[in-house]
Amino acid sequence: MFSWGARSGEKSAPAQPAALIVESLSASRALPKFISALAVLPAPTLLDLGPVVGTNVSFFGERLSCKMVIEDLYEDIDAAARRGTTEGLAETLTGRITSAASGPIDGVLCWDIFDYLDRPTARALALSLRGALRPKGVLHGFFGTTSADLKHRTKFIVQSETSVKCRCEPGQTIHRTPLQSGEIARLFEGMNVVESVLLQSKTRESLFRLPG
Amino acid sequence: MNIGKSVVIKGELSGSEDLTIEGQVEGKIELRQNLLTIGPNAKIKAQVFAKTVVVEGQVHGNISAGERIDIRDKGVVEGNLAAPRVAIADGAHFRGSIDMQGGGAAKSDSAATDAKPSAVPAPAHVGSVPTAVAR
Numbered sequence: 314m315f316s317w318g319a320r321s322g323e324k325s326a327p328a329q330p331a332a333l334i335v336e337s338l339s340a341s342r343a344l345p346k347f348i349s350a351l352a353v354l355p356a357p358t359l360l361d362l363g364p365v366v367g368t369n370v371s372f373f374g375e376r377l378s379c380k381m382v383i384e385d386l387y388e389d390i391d392a393a394a395r396r397g398t399t400e401g402l403a404e405t406l407t408g409r410i411t412s413a414a415s416g417p418i419d420g421v422l423c424w425d426i427f428d429y430l431d432r433p434t435a436r437a438l439a440l441s442l443r444g445a446l447r448p449k450g451v452l453h454g455f456f457g458t459t460s461a462d463l464k465h466r467t468k469f470i471v472q473s474e475t476s477v478k479c480r481c482e483p484g485q486t487i488h489r490t491p492l493q494s495g496e497i498a499r500l501f502e503g504m505n506v507v508e509s510v511l512l513q514s515k516t517r518e519s520l521f522r523l524p525g
Numbered sequence: 526m527n528i529g530k531s532v533v534i535k536g537e538l539s540g541s542e543d544l545t546i547e548g549q550v551e552g553k554i555e556l557r558q559n560l561l562t563i564g565p566n567a568k569i570k571a572q573v574f575a576k577t578v579v580v581e582g583q584v585h586g587n588i589s590a591g592e593r594i595d596i597r598d599k600g601v602v603e604g605n606l607a608a609p610r611v612a613i614a615d616g617a618h619f620r621g622s623i624d625m626q627g628g629g630a631a632k633s634d635s636a637a638t639d640a641k642p643s644a645v646p647a648p649a650h651v652g653s654v655p656t657a658v659a660r
Contacts, residue, residue, distance in 0.1 A: 365617065371611075378625070380624045
């Protein structure tokens with residue numbers, strides 16, 4: 314099973330059956346820069362594509378005095394997986410971004426959403442997110458680098474500016490064909506790569522910024 | 526005061542005492558100085574204004590609170606939240622925006638302007654006495 318491997322010195326929960334929740338702690342290199350980019354703004358708007366995490370709302374609310382928009386796209390992806398087809402998924406996801414982003418967005422937390430999408434859907438979503446961002450807006454994401462059948466969804470629980478707890482919960486099985494770093498860059502063409510680091514968990518953490 | 530789970534209210538509900546809702550409400554709820562608890566059985570399709578709002582059931586509509594919004598672990602909210610403090614428990618379902626920059630109920634007029642239209646049916650009855658149908 315795909316999992317967020319802990320770095321040396323990081324705490325990790327003992328191995329458990331796949332049906333149970335598994336947690337691990339991962340260091341983040343890009344999150345501090347994501348927060349710094351938004352902290353200079355008086356009242357930024359943050360778009361979170363994952364399931365709501367109450368402590369993240371508190372964390373970003375306290376750090377950034379931001380407005381948060383929660384648009385859980387994993388629900389739609391799971392629904393498509395249950396149907397056994399990705400037909401119409403791109404339209405659903407981009408429609409959600411359009412309706413969620415009633416005004417310009419300063420920052421996007423993608424988490425690992427792109428691991429669950431095929432190439433055309435990933436391109437459509439990336440284009441939609443880029444279009445929703447304000448100039449100098451930032452986008453943060455994790456990208457798996459290994460081919461795998463993903464049988465879980467990960468909740469990312471921010472512990473501090475430099476650490477994220479990853480909680481794996483059972484979900485529909487979706488095959489991940491990893492995006493190469495060049496593909497990730499092309500996905501967000503027109504945005505500058507602020508940070509791109511390969512974590513010990515074989516996951517790439519990336520931060521992009523739209524030019525001013 | 527409690528509104529039981531067999532009660533359906535369509536219209537505007539307002540008051541000046543703490544209230545627990547277990548039934549269904551469609552329209553608008555205003556308890557600007559009081560605690561509103563939306564119980565586990567409650568299904569609300571309304572704009573909500575209160576001092577403090579605790580959600581254990583389902584809400585489709587915007588919630589604005591002067592002090593705090595607390596969505597408990599079985600709570601389901603689809604709408605926008607505005608309050609100085611917002612707590613969302615693990616396991617809760619939420620989709621919408623969260624604005625903690627200003628007061629909630631104090632800004633209720635502007636919040637109402639931003640409300641999702643589908644959540645706000647025309648009031649069936651204006652005033653503190655709601656239209657209630659027991660099933």
